[in-house]
Amino acid sequence: MRWEELDREACSLARTLSVVGDRWTLLVLRECFLRIRRFEEFEQRLGIARHVLADRLKKLTDAGVLEKIPYRERPRREEYRLTEKGLALYPAMLALLDWGDKYMSGKEGPPLLRRHKTCGHVAHAVPSCSECGEPLDARAMTVEAGPGAPADFFLPQSPSNKAVER
Amino acid sequence: MRWEELDREACSLARTLSVVGDRWTLLVLRECFLRIRRFEEFEQRLGIARHVLADRLKKLTDAGVLEKIPYRERPRREEYRLTEKGLALYPAMLALLDWGDKYMSGKEGPPLLRRHKTCGHVAHAVPSCSECGEPLDARAMTVEAGPGAPADFFLPQSPSNKAVER
DNA sequence: CAGAATGGGTTCCGAAAGGGAACTTGTCAA
């Protein structure tokens, strides 16, 4: 499989990775969630090569995750902001952060804590069912063909079908 | 920033990406969640170059996300299985999948649906607060220095601090 | 018993992507 073919795979994970599956892209998006918006700021904070940054910003913009908003004319300057599609990556960010907090922090503990304003507690995210509200775990999920499944699609025949993908 | 330095950043997202931030790694893990365990199966299903696959499996094993379990002696054969640390990536997988379902499916809809056995509904994951149970969104979160924060650590001074990282 | 098959790699090559630094372009301020 070549990388440009990823978005044509019948798999939502592969399609997502075709947009954000790059080494730098999620770090750029981290900065976006921190309200970093301008080329030079991204570069200084990340230490990314400028042409790589330009490439990632363009790809994210083309994908509709960021949009370029002019903040000054003459000379025209534009900044990058998360679109609704980009903001919708927040749950994925949170899940990756929580995993890092739990498994990649040394004995000192996580570098940053997130506090839920609504209840006032330091919190992490629990994925819960959009329908019944109960916490979800891998074993409680089954997969089935969706409306966009290819015609020749077969589900893997695992005894307890906990599949995550396609 | 060079890639090998990522895991030393004071940022749980960067640390997570040092393990799973690679193009192929999350696709390998997708297969793991589908109970794919053997070298040849990974290769055939993913179309990944063999030495890249060998490298990723080794890195994931070194990171404690997968473990090698012998399934036959003489000749010794081993397969790769998710550890508890690996299974804990399920919420992140779900979040990425749900995003792909919503934003990367064509008009036909998502290729696969996930059904929650417990309640019987086709569902997606909602990140909810581990403390109060309410759904979390970016605007309801603030960040603060954690126990593992570096001594020179300053929080960005954003008016409404919705930060996601560090 | 010879030869092919199996499973899990390693090696080699040319192509693509990345790191780092210098250069470009349009505008304004000193």
Next chain:
DNA sequence: TTGACAAGTTCCCTTTCGGAACCCATTCTG
């Protein structure tokens, strides 16, 4: 007129990747 600013673009060299071939211990097939 020179310099600074902001956002790129270009160039060169190193690293990584895709693809194919090769390796090796064991076991199956004829």
